[in-house]
Amino acid sequence: MDAIEDLLEFGLTASFETLPEPVIERTRLAILDTLAAMAAGVRGEGMTGLTELYAGWGGTPEATAISAGRKLPMGHAALLNGVAARAWDLDDVHEQNTCHINANIVPAVLAVAEAKGGVSGQEIITAVTVGAEMVCRLSSAPRISFSETGSSMSYQCGFYGAALAAARLLGLSKDQTRHALGIAHARVAGNQQGYLAGAMTVRLMQGVAAEGGVLSALMAAHGLTGSAEILEGRFGYYPVYHRGKYDRSALVEGLGRDRWLMLEPSIKPPYPCCKYTHGPIEATVEAVRSLDVAPEDIESIKVQVTNREVHDLVCLSRERKWNPQSLTDAQFSLPFTVAYAAANRGVGLDTFQPAGLADAKARALLPRVEAVLDLAAQGEGRGVFPMPGVVTVKDRAGRTVQRTVEFVKGHPKNPMSYDDVAEKFRLCAALGMPGWNGAELLIDSVCTIETLDDPGSLVRLCQSGQGSVCAVA
Structure with missing residues (x-):
């Protein structure tokens, strides 16, 4: 049986009540930290042109894109917010896996939650948790370097994690979610060439992964189908992108029980670099x-x-x-x-x-x-x-x-507190949204996300005239 079945079962059956407290608190930090990176990135290199492109297409106003200062279709919002989250390279990283984690997941989850409405804070935490765990699991398994394959797990694994989290929030059945992951597998993209060229695709593809996961789930919800044996089949993820060199136990061992890889990513101090x-x-x-x-x-x-x-x-x-x-x-x-x-x-x-x-x-x-x-x-x-x-x-x-x-502040062996990440948020908001006065409300809202009436509106709290870079009416 393909390991995707274990990850699929975990992603759909996990509940807030069964999450260990350290997992909940780490997810809370991930949400605030990713929002910090997004707030800084709203004026990152390339964001003006990209926002004008996406906002110029119009579409159903479903979810807030901070750089546009208004609602766009949820896939567009996920992409723009995902690119912003990576614009200054301030988002969290699983160092052992060489993989960015929550810049894939948080923009996708918040876009779907805002578009759908009525999603509880507990469900947002659970969706981010399972999406992040999926990305961490997938990126932990390869036993061959990207120096040989050219594969970028930051983008590729993000497609699957975002698709799983979005499918869960959209209420898809197990079969539909499998199709969503299969569609994500067909769409998955991302490689290391942008690093060699010094290109903007380094940050662009982070948003493409968030958007790709959301759209894959929406396609499955509308009856489109994807492949099975997504990870280990003849043309599955590991045979195609990692030459079949991977450790299956990293995907399934202790999944959802006594081993949580999403606790392992490092939160960055305000050093906007690798x-x-x-x-x-x-x-x-x-x-x-x-x-x-x-x-x-x-x-x-x-x-x-x-x-x-x-x-x-x-x-x-x-x-x-x-x-x-x-x-x-x-x-x-x-x-x-x-x-x-x-x-x-x-x-x-x-x-x-x-x-x-x-x-x-x-x-x-x-x-x-x-x-x-x-x-x-x-x-x-x-x-x-x-x-x-x-x-x-x-x-x-x-x-x-x-x-x-060895262990810079933010590594699990030298962790940041909520207050540390809150201070990072303030610094990031001052960079990306000068003059905005909503930082404390946002920080307090994430701290009490379980009690919010509309936690899907967290991104909307960041919306301000100072934050918008889009010139399209």
Whole structure:
């Protein structure tokens, strides 16, 4: 029996009453954190043109797209809010799985809930939980690197997770939900080429996955059919996208009982860049502060890279990573993020604004950053995450300091509290929606989502004149 049957059964039978309290609280954080990323991303690169395109098509006003400042068809809203959630790369990440999780699920769930109406806060939490668990499970199974296959689990697995969550909220039967997942399988897309090109597709495909899942469920609700044996069949997900190299137990072991993978993603601090640069960023800051050295007096910065996937993602190609020309290049550049951290003693939301990208001191340091590849500890398979940030800074006087940071704030072993994520929301809202005064209401609403009369309207709380980037009437 295809493992999709276990995931399907779990997704439709899970209930709020059976969810462990840590799972409920982690989902609450995921909702607020994703809304924070969406609020910042409303003015992210490419959002104006994309919003004008989708809003210009019109359609039935069902769910709020923050960037449009009004309701659009639910699939359109899910796409725009999903792209916004990934626009600054501030959304949560399962580091071991190399997969973004809730930017796929939360925009889809909130769009369907708002469009349908009458969805309880408990049901929203449950739908987000099962969708996120689906994405985590699917992305945990491959035993071959994206450096070999080019597959992006952040987008591909998101199609299935969003489809399952949407099908649940829409009240689809088990057969209909299987068809929804089969349709998602036929539609699934996403690869790593956008990272190599420094392209906007890195964030665009996150919204495409959210929209794809919603539309797959809606198609199944209207009688369209999809394949079975979705994951393990001859042309299932793992044979096609991962060359048949996967661990089936990762998909089903302890599912919905004593093993919850959705507890494992890291919530990002307000560093709007690839998660795999965060450890090196913090280790660099600690080393520079210890030396108390000015940027111009730094002779070299050596970063130990112990994982092939990390190296390929944030160090290749050398031409792009040591001289980033686009926002995406810089966000996924280990040398740029480390050089900026050394020059400015930190990285923040302003780092990837035009002035930060052009920072003269950071640019001058780039040639002095070296990524030292050491795969001795990786062993077989994909290696272990998070990759520790091990950085050695040497100044021109010959002094040397090495610092190591393994678990950055937000990792499950160094977790954020609700207050921590609330503060992140405030910072993100100030970036994306300056002048908006609704942050505290939104933070309080998510905190008490189970008691809200209309929790599907959470996205609508973010709507404001300051938030809209769309010029289409």
